[in-house]
């Protein structure tokens with residue numbers, strides 16, 4: 001056993017507060033824990049620190065030590081040589097700092113519920129109010145959530161004597177710890193159902209259909225979710241309710257493809273139109289009127305045209321993405337005899353030059369392929 005002054009061991013003053021004792025121990029234990037410190041005297045030092053902490057952190061022992069010195073606490077010395085019970089530093093602090101605290105936990109809380117909600121791209125574009133219908137546990141109205149038959153009182157829990165807590169004294173290396181746990185029998189309430197409510201069989205909750213109106217914000221995307229506080233399962237006997245999570249699913253649109261906040265519209269273009277230029281009505285989402293667009297002669301395959309602010313609204317913002325029009329020049333696989341004749345005449349005059357393709361027309365350039 002150490003003959004040193006325990007205050008000196010913990011590097012604190014005689015009048016240091018309980019908080020200082022804890023703080024200093026924490027710091028020194030970190031420094032000398034044998035898992036961390038490989039110096040020869042680390043283990044010895046760690047035992048000293050632990051012993052000092054064991055005495056000085058306990059008001060009664062600290063008093064005895066102050067009055068009678070080391071002899072007053074000699075009976076409290078434990079065997080500090082075995083560290084195998086402790087995994088790492090985390091465990092050791094758990095043992096010290098949480099072992100004696102109240103771990104009462106309420107397991108009466110209701111669980112969360114997740115549901116899927118399908119909306120259209122149009123609805124996401126405009127924002128929409130939706131009614132969702134789902135099943136959840138709600139408070140039993142007959143017994144007002146208590147589980148006990150109307151007009152009778154809940155009984156005292158025999159397991160915990162009505163305190164809701166089970167106390168267990170645990171011997172650990174550094175002394176005794178009182179572990180306070182929530183009573184399983186009454187789930188920490190101290191009271192139990194003695195005469196179950198007929199409506200809910202004593203659970204205080206009932207599976208029921210719930211209808212809830214949900215405001216879906218503009219611009220929401222597939223995979224995003226909306227949380228509705230306390231609309232999950234009700235807790236048992238007054239426990240807080242869980243939350244409702246609505247997972248949005250927006251199926252593919254037949255006209256537009258959404259990329260981030262932009263909408264893509266693939267415009268099929270015939271060869272004559274591409275050559276001669278043309279006018280085309282481009283559909284807009286949620287608008288009766290189309291957007292008339294003029295294309296100059298020489299439209300290229302995959303050429304991109306942008307219609308500003310006609311895409312999707314940005315979530316929680318007043319701005320919009322763009323509508324992106326991509327020209328897709330359709331080359332027919334089959335043509336009539338007559339068309340063949342006409343095209344053949346063209347072949348005589350409409351030729352491509354075999355010299356280097358300009359960069360703006362290069363397929364490699366468009367695809368971003370580089371053979372460096």
Ligand SMILES: [Zn+2]
Pocket residue numbers: 140141142143144145146147148197198199200201202203204205
């Ligand atoms: Zn009931």
Ligand SMILES: [Zn+2]
Pocket residue numbers: 157158159160161162163164165183184185186187188189190191
């Ligand atoms: Zn109990």
